[in-house]
Amino acid sequence: MTTASSSAASRPDPALFDYLLRLGDDSLILAQRLSEWCGHAPMIEVDLSMSNVALDLVGQAMLFLDYAGQVEGKGRDGDKLAFHRDALRFRNCLLVEQPNGDFGQTMARQYLFSTWQRLLFQGLVKSTDAQIAGIAAKALKEIEYHADWSAEWVVRLGDGTPESRERMINGFAWMWRFVDELFQVDEIDAAVAKAGIGPARDSLRSDFDAALKSTFEAATLPLTPLPAAVLGGRKGHHSEHLGHILAEMQHLPRSYPGAVW
Amino acid sequence: MSNEWPLWEVFIRTKGGLSHRHAGSVRAPDAELALRHARDTYTRRLEGVSLWVVPSAQIVASDPHQAGPLFEPAESKIYRHPTFYHVPDNVKHI
Numbered sequence: 001m002t003t004a005s006s007s008a009a010s011r012p013d014p015a016l017f018d019y020l021l022r023l024g025d026d027s028l029i030l031a032q033r034l035s036e037w038c039g040h041a042p043m044i045e046v047d048l049s050m051s052n053v054a055l056d057l058v059g060q061a062m063l064f065l066d067y068a069g070q071v072e073g074k075g076r077d078g079d080k081l082a083f084h085r086d087a088l089r090f091r092n093c094l095l096v097e098q099p100n101g102d103f104g105q106t107m108a109r110q111y112l113f114s115t116w117q118r119l120l121f122q123g124l125v126k127s128t129d130a131q132i133a134g135i136a137a138k139a140l141k142e143i144e145y146h147a148d149w150s151a152e153w154v155v156r157l158g159d160g161t162p163e164s165r166e167r168m169i170n171g172f173a174w175m176w177r178f179v180d181e182l183f184q185v186d187e188i189d190a191a192v193a194k195a196g197i198g199p200a201r202d203s204l205r206s207d208f209d210a211a212l213k214s215t216f217e218a219a220t221l222p223l224t225p226l227p228a229a230v231l232g233g234r235k236g237h238h239s240e241h242l243g244h245i246l247a248e249m250q251h252l253p254r255s256y257p258g259a260v261w
Numbered sequence: 262m263s264n265e266w267p268l269w270e271v272f273i274r275t276k277g278g279l280s281h282r283h284a285g286s287v288r289a290p291d292a293e294l295a296l297r298h299a300r301d302t303y304t305r306r307l308e309g310v311s312l313w314v315v316p317s318a319q320i321v322a323s324d325p326h327q328a329g330p331l332f333e334p335a336e337s338k339i340y341r342h343p344t345f346y347h348v349p350d351n352v353k354h355i
Contacts, residue, residue: 046298
């Protein structure tokens with residue numbers, strides 16, 4: 001595992017494979033969710049903003065899933081892993097598959113995810129795996145924009161009109177229970193952290209809480225204690241939403257295998 | 262929409278040393294988001310290295326009906342172009 005990059009193809013590493021799926025699937029499923037906004041956003045400018053973020057995330061997913069395929073060594077590439085895998089095999093966190101709801105709910109999800117993703121990738125750029133470090137360095141610039149952009153919206157909606165404030169509070173109320181999962185450490189995370197491939201997830205918590213506190217103060221929003229965590233995404237136990245997302249996302253390549261532009 | 266966001270004019274510097282040039286406009290609730298909307302709308306294909314946004318309401322424009330008195334008098338003054346001067350052969354970089 002310590003020499004993952006060079007020996008990936010010759011010596012398959014299940015923990016690294018699973019870890020790469022987690023990284024790739026987080027970005028892929030959130031990209032698919034954000035893409036649902038395309039043509040439906042409140043303003044054309046916001047439509048473009050969300051599509052840009054979605055495209056950034058697709059790019060990240062492609063890089064991680066392609067690499068996952070190499071590590072697995074069974075000839076699967078990123079497309080194969082994205083479009084020909086069932087829900088039980090997806091390793092994304094539950095947060096990213098949550099419904100868009102209204103714009104406030106989408107921004108709550110985006111803010112929580114991007115704030116956490118920024119901290120995770122600040123660790124990943126120092127990965128002992130050169131390929132992961134390279135992908136993370138490219139992605140981190142995108143993620144910093146996503147985190148700042150979504151924080152701007154949280155502040156504007158939270159500290160906006162009574163209606164925007166209520167929508168922002170309701171949006172977070174939906175998402176809170178999926179926050180703890182982001183910091184859960186299981187045997188795969190422990191192995192990855194031990195090898196210096198990725199940061200220990202639980203070590204990101206204090207910086208995450210500090211970022212939240214600062215944004216919520218600016219947004220004049222109340223920070224409520226988190227409800228009991230809902231877990232399972234990392235093991236393939238997903239909400240009912242993921243099946244619907246995959247049905248739409250995978251329909252074309254599964255109906256017409258090998259279809260090209 | 263009566264509660265539409267205000268309009269902002271977007272200026273892009275395409276690379277260091279060049280001037281900012283007008284690219285178009287965006288709607289946004291405030292200056293910070295206007296910059297983000299400008300970035301997301303006009304620099305998706307590596308168009309720039311710097312952005313300005315200016316509230317459209319702050320632009321003072323000349324009156325199209327005054328185009329005659331404003332611009333036509335210049336038509337007959339071709340001597341304002343520096344084309345009547347002899348440039349010595351050994352002057353370079355002109």
